[in-house]
Amino acid sequence: MSEGVYRGQPLPVGARGKNSVGWWGMLCLIATEASLFAYLLFSYYYVAIQRGPSWAPQPHPSLRLSGPNTVVLLASSVAVWWGEEGVKKGERGRQLVGLAIAIGLGAVFLVVQGFEWRAKTFNLASGSYGSLFFTITGFHMAHVIAGLLILIAVFVWSAMGYFNIRRHAPVSISSIYWHFVDAVWLAVFFTFYVTPYLFW
Amino acid sequence: MSAWEDTRAPETRRLGAPGLGRELEEIWGEKPGLLGWISSVDHKEIGKRYIVTAFAFLILGGLEAFVMRLQLAGPELRLLTPEAYDQLFTMHGVTMIFLYAAPILSGFSNYLWPLLLGSRDMAFPRLNALSYWIYIAAGLFLYAGFVVGRGPNDGWFNYVPYADRAHDPGINIDVYALGLILLGISTTVGSANFVVTFLRTRCPGMSVNRVPILTWGTLTASVGNLLAVPSVSLAFFLLWMDRQFGTHFFDTGQGQPLLWQHLFWMFGHPWVYAIVLPAMGMVSDGLPTFCRRPLVGYTPVALATVTTMALGFGVWVHHMFATGLPSLSLSFFSAASIIIVIPSAVAVFAWTATIWTGRPVITTAFLFFAGMIVLFVIGGVSGFMTASAPLDWQLTDTYFIVAHLHYVLIGINVFPVVGGLYYWFPKITGRMLDERLGRWNFWTMFLGFNIAFLPMHLLGVLGMPRRIYTYPDGMGWSTTNLIVTLGSALFAAGVLLLLVNVAVSLRRGAKASDNPWAAPTLEWATTSPPPPYNFAVIPSVASRHPLWEARLGESDARSRLDEGLLLDHGRETIATTPLDAEPNLILEMPPDTPAPFLLALGLAIIFSGAAGHWWWLVGLGAVLIIVALLIWFWPNRTHADEPGQAGHV
Numbered sequence: 001m002s003e004g005v006y007r008g009q010p011l012p013v014g015a016r017g018k019n020s021v022g023w024w025g026m027l028c029l030i031a032t033e034a035s036l037f038a039y040l041l042f043s044y045y046y047v048a049i050q051r052g053p054s055w056a057p058q059p060h061p062s063l064r065l066s067g068p069n070t071v072v073l074l075a076s077s078v079a080v081w082w083g084e085e086g087v088k089k090g091e092r093g094r095q096l097v098g099l100a101i102a103i104g105l106g107a108v109f110l111v112v113q114g115f116e117w118r119a120k121t122f123n124l125a126s127g128s129y130g131s132l133f134f135t136i137t138g139f140h141m142a143h144v145i146a147g148l149l150i151l152i153a154v155f156v157w158s159a160m161g162y163f164n165i166r167r168h169a170p171v172s173i174s175s176i177y178w179h180f181v182d183a184v185w186l187a188v189f190f191t192f193y194v195t196p197y198l199f200w
Numbered sequence: 201m202s203a204w205e206d207t208r209a210p211e212t213r214r215l216g217a218p219g220l221g222r223e224l225e226e227i228w229g230e231k232p233g234l235l236g237w238i239s240s241v242d243h244k245e246i247g248k249r250y251i252v253t254a255f256a257f258l259i260l261g262g263l264e265a266f267v268m269r270l271q272l273a274g275p276e277l278r279l280l281t282p283e284a285y286d287q288l289f290t291m292h293g294v295t296m297i298f299l300y301a302a303p304i305l306s307g308f309s310n311y312l313w314p315l316l317l318g319s320r321d322m323a324f325p326r327l328n329a330l331s332y333w334i335y336i337a338a339g340l341f342l343y344a345g346f347v348v349g350r351g352p353n354d355g356w357f358n359y360v361p362y363a364d365r366a367h368d369p370g371i372n373i374d375v376y377a378l379g380l381i382l383l384g385i386s387t388t389v390g391s392a393n394f395v396v397t398f399l400r401t402r403c404p405g406m407s408v409n410r411v412p413i414l415t416w417g418t419l420t421a422s423v424g425n426l427l428a429v430p431s432v433s434l435a436f437f438l439l440w441m442d443r444q445f446g447t448h449f450f451d452t453g454q455g456q457p458l459l460w461q462h463l464f465w466m467f468g469h470p471w472v473y474a475i476v477l478p479a480m481g482m483v484s485d486g487l488p489t490f491c492r493r494p495l496v497g498y499t500p501v502a503l504a505t506v507t508t509m510a511l512g513f514g515v516w517v518h519h520m521f522a523t524g525l526p527s528l529s530l531s532f533f534s535a536a537s538i539i540i541v542i543p544s545a546v547a548v549f550a551w552t553a554t555i556w557t558g559r560p561v562i563t564t565a566f567l568f569f570a571g572m573i574v575l576f577v578i579g580g581v582s583g584f585m586t587a588s589a590p591l592d593w594q595l596t597d598t599y600f601i602v603a604h605l606h607y608v609l610i611g612i613n614v615f616p617v618v619g620g621l622y623y624w625f626p627k628i629t630g631r632m633l634d635e636r637l638g639r640w641n642f643w644t645m646f647l648g649f650n651i652a653f654l655p656m657h658l659l660g661v662l663g664m665p666r667r668i669y670t671y672p673d674g675m676g677w678s679t680t681n682l683i684v685t686l687g688s689a690l691f692a693a694g695v696l697l698l699l700v701n702v703a704v705s706l707r708r709g710a711k712a713s714d715n716p717w718a719a720p721t722l723e724w725a726t727t728s729p730p731p732p733y734n735f736a737v738i739p740s741v742a743s744r745h746p747l748w749e750a751r752l753g754e755s756d757a758r759s760r761l762d763e764g765l766l767l768d769h770g771r772e773t774i775a776t777t778p779l780d781a782e783p784n785l786i787l788e789m790p791p792d793t794p795a796p797f798l799l800a801l802g803l804a805i806i807f808s809g810a811a812g813h814w815w816w817l818v819g820l821g822a823v824l825i826i827v828a829l830l831i832w833f834w835p836n837r838t839h840a841d842e843p844g845q846a847g848h849v
Contacts, residue, residue, distance in 0.1 A: 005740050006404050006765060006774075006783045010207040013769075014788045014836070021323045021396050021775065021787065028392035028426055036430035039463060043438070043449070047456050125446035128454045135441065153830070162835040166206065170835060 015169040026173045030180045033143070037184050040139060041191050044132045053200040056129055057122060060196040065119075069112040070189050073144075076105035077182045080151070084175045090165035092158065099155045102178065106148045113141055133192060140181075140188050147181045150174045210774075210786060213737050213766040221736045223768055228320070228732035231792060239792040241325035242732055246332050247311025248628065253336055254304035258614075259695070260343075261295035264288050266692055269652075273685040275673040285669035286353040287372075291346050293356030294376070298383055299339050301475040301613050306331070306390050308620055309418040309478055311628060313394070315723035315730060316412045318403025318739040320773035321789055323396040326796050326832065327389050333800030334386035338379050341807060345375035352376035355667060357468065357519075358439075360450040360460045365443040371811065374443060377436040378807045384433040385803065391422035391429075398422075399778040403722070404740040405759070406781045409502075412721050412744075413495065416502045417481025420509045421474035427513070428474070432467035435460060444813075458523060465516035473512040476608065477505055479616035480547055483569045486616075486623045487551055489719040490566040491558025494745060494752070497550040504543035511540045521592040530589045537587035544580055548573060563717075564638030568619025571646050575611025579604060582657065597667075600660025606653045618645070618698060625705070626712030630728045633709060637701045645694030651687025655680045720745035725761045737764035738774050788836075799828040 015022055048055060083098020117137070122130035154174045157163065163171055213220060230240045240246070268288055271279045280288065310328060314321050322328050345351045350372050354362040363373045398419045402411065438449040439460065448454035488495045495501060517525065517533035551573050560566060582604040586592045595601060618641075625633045664677050671677055715724035724747055726735055742757035743749055749758055765774055771789035776782055802824035809817030 005760075006210075006212070008209055008212075010209045011774075011783060011786050012207050013786045016785060019775075019785050021400050024396040024399060025324060025327070025392055028395050032388050032392070032426040032430055035427045036434060039431045039434050039466070043434075043459055043463070046459055046462065047449075050456055124441075125448070128448040128456070131441070131447035131449055131455075135438070135447070149826075153833070157835055170833070 017169055017172050020169040022169055022173050040136045047128050056196055061193050063193055065112055065116050066193050069109055072105050073109045073182050073185050076102040077179050080175045080178050084171055087168045087171050096158055103151050143181045147178045211766045215762040224733040227771055238797045239794045241329045241792055243310050243314050243322050243328055246328050247307050249332055250303055250307030250310055254300050254307055257295050257299040261292050264292040269685040269688045272681050275671055275678050282669045287351040289667055290352045290355050303335055304617050305478040314734055318722045319401040320734050322393050323401050324393045326790050327393045330796035330799055331386045331390035333797050337800050337804040338383035342379035357464055360457045361452055374811055377440040378811050380436050381433045382807050384429045387425050387429050391425040394418050394422040400775045402776055402781045403738050404783050406741050408779055410744045413484035414481035416505045417478040420505050421477050424470040424474050424509045428467045428470040431463050435463035461520050465519040469516045470512045473509050476612040479613045482616045482620040483572055487569045488554055489717050490561045490563055491554050493558040496553040500546050501550045504546035507543040521589045522596045534587055534589050541584050564635055564642055565619045565622035567642040568615050572615040575607050579607030579611050595660055597665055598660035599656045599664045599666055602666050603653050603656035626716045627723055627728050630712050631705055631709030632712050633701050633705045641697040648687050648690030648694050652684050652691050655683050720748040722746055737766055739764050795828045795832045
């Protein structure tokens with residue numbers, strides 16, 4: 001085991017990418033939020049298993065809107081990643097474009113989700129399936145909105161020149177949160193839109 | 201002061217250098233006045249506030265219990281109506297479990313961690329302040345319903361369908377649901393802070409095999425909280441939706457009442473460990489000081505701490521043995537609940553061996569720590585008994601369970617906490633607690649506790665159900681109940697002695713030296729009480745017992761406490777690598793700020809608005825929160841303006 005004594009080498013000062021405490025703090029937030037969604041999906045599967053196949057509405061949820069919308073959300077993650085690579089190379093323009101595309105795609109996702117909600121024949125209070133569907137997708141949409149607000153803040157700060165090639169921890173920290181929100185959608189999407197076709 | 205350095209080789213300084221500390225005092229000191237008080241992010245300030253607030257809730261919860269004991273002192277007493285009794289036992293549970301047991305440990309850990317780890321503050325000082333402000337907001341929120349006679353009244357685990365709107369139409373349960381979600385935010389941000397503090401802000405050389413066990417306990421509890429708290433917050437949110445918006449999560453027609461129990465106990469059981477593991481850590485660190493030897497089995501105890509929590513996620517169904525689940529499921533959870541005895545026993549054997557092979561100095565703190573071992577064994581054995589499903593069917597919802605959970609919670613939380621108070625009071629206040637009064641304090645509490653709770657096992661076996669507001673004569677419970685009430689009065693007198701001791705010693709206690717117990721760990725290397733910056737120079741450690749190295753002579757390596765990194769270009773501390781604790785970053789720490797207070801205020805406004813369906817108030821709170829967050833996270837201009845940097849975007 002190293003003695004861990006400081007040997008006089010120069011040390012970076014202040015937040016620095018994945019070496020910043022903010023990055024680690026974000027990982028903690030993601031861990032607890034991931035647990036939240038795990039418990040939400042647990043609730044869905046628990047009720048589904050207790051109630052059996054007749055519980056879910058027929059026909060199975062359509063992939064017509066939700067399928068392309070999933071691609072839209074994943075594309076926004078790619079845009080965020082592309083922009084973050086920009087700031088790492090010192091290209092502010094590329095970073096701003098990447099963020100702008102991601103924010104736009106995120107907004108499109110929300111709008112399409114709005115249509116998806118309106119097309120449902122059941123509602124929040126009509127039964128436990130509806131309660132679970134609207135609560136879980138609603139939780140996810142709330143996270144998308146929070147993620148968008150964060151991306152917008154980072155976009156503005158980037159435009160104001162707060163970040164440079166070595167100082168961009170907030171960019172990395174907000175990016176990983178956005179990727180997390182997208183990953184959660186995959187779990188939600190799989191649960192509501194794929195499992196009925198697989199098991200029922 | 202250079203505000204835009206990119207890298208720096210921090211200066212090393214010897215203690216005793218002239219002027220050392222004056223500048224640090226300037227940098228780290230709290231501003232005067234109310235705004236300064238609200239804005240403080242000093243972990244020691246926050247820790248003290250946590251401890252005082254949690255003790256206040258302990259006393260409230262204790263008074264609630266005592267009123268119930270008066271009601272139960274004899275058969276057919278009518279001091280309380282059934283409705284009042286329902287609210288009292290619920291608020292007693294809520295207060296003790298949520299507003300005392302966890303926050304008191306957060307308080308000690310907040311105060312102690314940076315001192316134990318040789319750091320100047322927690323990783324996120326503002327998050328620390330936020331955690332406290334939300335905690336007190338949630339406490340007031342939960343009590344607001346109670347004081348107007350609308351407190352939660354379905355027991356602290358709040359089972360549906362009792363707690364659904366059809367059976368409990370008042371606002372009582374809505375206040376409980378929202379208050380607990382609010383409190384969950386406090387717990388969560390506090391836990392994230394502990395995790396990152398553990399991983400990144402230990403002083404150079406404090407590799408993970410050299411940290412005090414208390415930090416293992418709190419780290420484990422914090423990881424557990426991050427993973428478990430969402431479960432109960434979700435459960436309460438869904439219940440609130442059921443009650444207010446007609447959803448069907450838990451109702452008996454469309455929903456699944458048992459889902460409540462699953463979500464509640466998937467949280468509840470890890471939580472039990474979260475409110476005992478840090479307290480066990482206090483014993484593991486405090487007891488060896490008085491045995492004049494290192495803890496026996498540091499590594500097994502650290503591993504057992506983590507193992508207990510890991511297993512703790514797989515035992516929740518033992519709270520649900522009587523719900524008619526399939527026997528296969530019962531067998532699995534019964535086995536898991538029995539296996540969890542093993543890591544708990546590791547700690548008990550380690551403490552016993554430490555006393556056995558040491559030269560114990562009998563102080564009040566030692567008595568509380570040693571007394572805790574006895575109570576832990578009794579509470580552990582009764583827990584082990586009820587891990588067996590058939591026995592649990594006989595005993596569930598009787599006073600046997602009440603006895604068990606109080607042995608566990610008072611035994612493994614309150615006793616170590618009071619011991620810890622005797623141990624660390626000199627560090628926190630600069631004065632010693634009185635030892636003679638301390639003996640009276642310990643023996644009154646220890647005897648009072650056992651007289652109050654040991655007979656409850658018998659009451660349970662005799663079939664007395666928990667949560668009944670009175671009982672008829674001739675059940676054979678009357679004499680035992682009277683003994684229990686007398687014991688609880690003695691126990692209360694013991695707690696009162698503690699308060700007297702604190703009040704008297706704060707003014708007239710003997711002045712404490714830096715290290716009055718000749719203890720081995722870093723918090724005793726600084727003054728009593730510590731300066732706002734904790735350490736004038738950052739220590740670097742070479743063993744688990746930096747202050748005992750010469751005495752123990754385990755190796756030639758020596759920790760350096762009188763010479764280290766100065767770090768005085770603003771509020772700074774050192775960040776190190778997660779495992780080996782090698783310095784790898786100079787952390788810039790935030791200044792005092794009212795942003796955490798504003799954020800907590802915004803949250804409190806949102807939750808109050810939600811309770812009353814005043815949606816405009818919710819919007820107002822949301823705006824306040826966004827403003828507070830923007831102030832909080834606004835990037836540092838000075839870094840963006842670093843001059844002459846190639847690649848400036």
